[in-house]
Amino acid sequence: xSLRMALxxxxxxxxxxxxxxxxxxxxxxxxxAWQAKHSQIYxxxxxxxxxxxxxxxxxxPRGRKTYTITGEGARELREWLIGKTPSxxxxxxxxxxxxxxxxLEPHEAVALLxxxxxxxxxxxxxxxxxxxxxxxxxxxxxPADVSARFGKxxxxxxxxxxxxxxxxxxxxxxxxxxxxRS
Amino acid sequence: xSLRMALxxxxxxxxxxxxxxxxxxxxxxxxxAWQAKHSQIYxxxxxxxxxxxxxxxxxxPRGRKTYTITGEGARELREWLIGKTPSxxxxxxxxxxxxxxxxLEPHEAVALLxxxxxxxxxxxxxxxxxxxxxxxxxxxxxPADVSARFGKxxxxxxxxxxxxxxxxxxxxxxxxxxxxRS
DNA sequence: ATCCGCATGTAACAGGTTACATGATTCA
DNA sequence: TGAATCATGTAACCTGTTACATGCGGAT
Numbered sequence: 001x002s003l004r005m006a007l008x009x010x011x012x013x014x015x016x017x018x019x020x021x022x023x024x025x026x027x028x029x030x031x032x033a034w035q036a037k038h039s040q041i042y043x044x045x046x047x048x049x050x051x052x053x054x055x056x057x058x059x060x061p062r063g064r065k066t067y068t069i070t071g072e073g074a075r076e077l078r079e080w081l082i083g084k085t086p087s088x089x090x091x092x093x094x095x096x097x098x099x100x101x102x103x104l105e106p107h108e109a110v111a112l113l114x115x116x117x118x119x120x121x122x123x124x125x126x127x128x129x130x131x132x133x134x135x136x137x138x139x140x141x142x143p144a145d146v147s148a149r150f151g152k153x154x155x156x157x158x159x160x161x162x163x164x165x166x167x168x169x170x171x172x173x174x175x176x177x178x179x180x181r182s
Numbered sequence: 183x184s185l186r187m188a189l190x191x192x193x194x195x196x197x198x199x200x201x202x203x204x205x206x207x208x209x210x211x212x213x214x215a216w217q218a219k220h221s222q223i224y225x226x227x228x229x230x231x232x233x234x235x236x237x238x239x240x241x242x243p244r245g246r247k248t249y250t251i252t253g254e255g256a257r258e259l260r261e262w263l264i265g266k267t268p269s270x271x272x273x274x275x276x277x278x279x280x281x282x283x284x285x286l287e288p289h290e291a292v293a294l295l296x297x298x299x300x301x302x303x304x305x306x307x308x309x310x311x312x313x314x315x316x317x318x319x320x321x322x323x324x325p326a327d328v329s330a331r332f333g334k335x336x337x338x339x340x341x342x343x344x345x346x347x348x349x350x351x352x353x354x355x356x357x358x359x360x361x362x363r364s
Numbered sequence: 365a366t367c368c369g370c371a372t373g374t375a376a377c378a379g380g381t382t383a384c385a386t387g388a389t390t391c392a
Numbered sequence: 393t394g395a396a397t398c399a400t401g402t403a404a405c406c407t408g409t410t411a412c413a414t415g416c417g418g419a420t
Contacts, residue, residue, distance in 0.1 A: 002278055003379080009282040020399050033277030040380060042401060062388045062399045081282055082290060088301065091273040095215030095343075096184055098336040100191040100263055108264060119270070154280040157350050161277075164342045172335050185407080202371050222408060224373060244371045244416045 001080065003044055006030050008053065008077040011069040016057060018064050019045050029151050032158050048073070094165060101172075106180050113173035120166035127159045183262065185226055188212050190235065190259040193251040198239060200246050201227050211333050214340050230255070276347065283354075288362050295355035302348035309341045 010025050011017060017025065022045070023038040036044075045067055048054045053073035058066040094116070101109050134152075192207050193199060199207065204227070205220040218226075227249055230236045235255035240248040276298070283291050316334075 002275060005282065006278060009285050012285040018399075019401095023399095030278065030281050033272065033274050033281055035271060035273065035380080037381065038400080039382080039402080042399095046401095060399095063401095064399060077282070077285060078290075081279060081286060082294060086279060086298070086301075087275050088305075089217060089275065090215065091217065092215050093184060093269050093271065095336070095339060096188060096212065097263060097268060098339045099212050099215055099333065100187065100259070101335050103191050103194040103259060104263060108260075112264060116268070119268075123270075151281065153283050153354050154277070156354065157277060157280045157346075160346045160350055161343070164339075164346050168339050168342055172338065200371075201373095217408075219409065220372080221374080221410080224371095228373095242371095245373095246371060 002034055003036050003040065004048060004053070005077055005080050006034055006036070007041065007044065007048065008069055008073050011054065011067060012074065012077065016066045016068040018060075018066050020064070022067075029154070033154070098168075106176050110173045110176050110180075113169045113176070117166050117169035117173065120162050120169060124159065124162040124166055127155060127162055131155055131159065184216055185218050185222065186230060186235070187259055187262050188216055188218070189223065189226065189230065190251055190255050193236065193249060194256065194259065198248045198250040200242075200248050202246070204249075211336070215336070280350075288358050292355045292358050292362075295351045295358070299348050299351035299355065302344050302351060306341065306344040306348055309337065309344055313337055313341065 006026065007022060010022055010030070014021075014025060019038065019042045023041050026036060026041065045054065045065075049056060049067070052070060053076055054067045054069055056065045057068045060066065097112070097116075101112070104112065134155075188208065189204060192204055192212070196203075196207060201220065201224045205223050208218060208223065227236065227247075231238060231249070234252060235258055236249045236251055238247045239250045242248065279294070279298075283294070286294065316337075
């Protein structure tokens, strides 16, 4: 269901779009929370059309099909968001590595954590720059800028999460290091 | 690979264990970062034995097989942790919902966020209580307490992440609410 | 004796990734 | 005219979930 809901969300926020467009939108936004390639998105859109959640309103060059969300599609999305008790399961290789950390020699764990801290720190800086650019634009209403309307809260969450990862890695490295010396 | 590495990690930290044991260990620890049921774990252990990463050292009652990690298994785990550039992909329904939030009416989004804040707040409290219990025990070295040695850093990360989610949900709800009024 | 927990497995399905395959349009 | 990008699709494979299936051992 998650993929389906993600696509309905993108169609709601960005308006009618092709599978190709949606694949790129996916990559540049929802990808932080969920992943899917075009090879999964195209068949899913066909199924969604068969289920009446989207319609093909327009066929363009190169067989391009432009999908539009239907009333039923919007209802499904809303129902999924509001009606369902949310699963808070997370699959994260980064968190898994946290569990596996104690299987390493302390000095190796420290090295690993320092690298991670750097990676997440870089990610944090990138996301913060992105937010800066967005809030700077604030006055210039660009209705075509999907990510501006779409990703505001998600971006904020992403920033907080990146910060947590980098702080955790840095502080844990320091803690292990000091316990080596003692 | 992730499941395989998780199992090698559990075998390293807890010592020899059966598939049944590992399934339960999985549920009570790594489950926060990765999920797998016994129906996936049993076949994987058989494959790992075929690949020489674990051996069955002992067969007990009810067909119980006790798996022990081999040198090669330990090497594989270490290599995976240190040698590989880590993927930081995350699949999280919670984060996905953050992206879909703007598709709701503001008052609906606020209600959803308040519920989430509560759920993550409760989770945070539970994890913090768990940490408390652990640090209280500090003097009492219980070598059988796997989670004590295994999950220290992971638990700390989990606490930080739960805190971020609940704070984000609460603050975002407040922000949307104030923007409704204006 | 009966029930619960231990203990292992398989099969069918759902969800996702990688690789293969094809062809149209645009721009330089 | 050649390269890049647009645009869609399928097939094989891997990973994970749900459901089915079976039986032993210990406790009351």
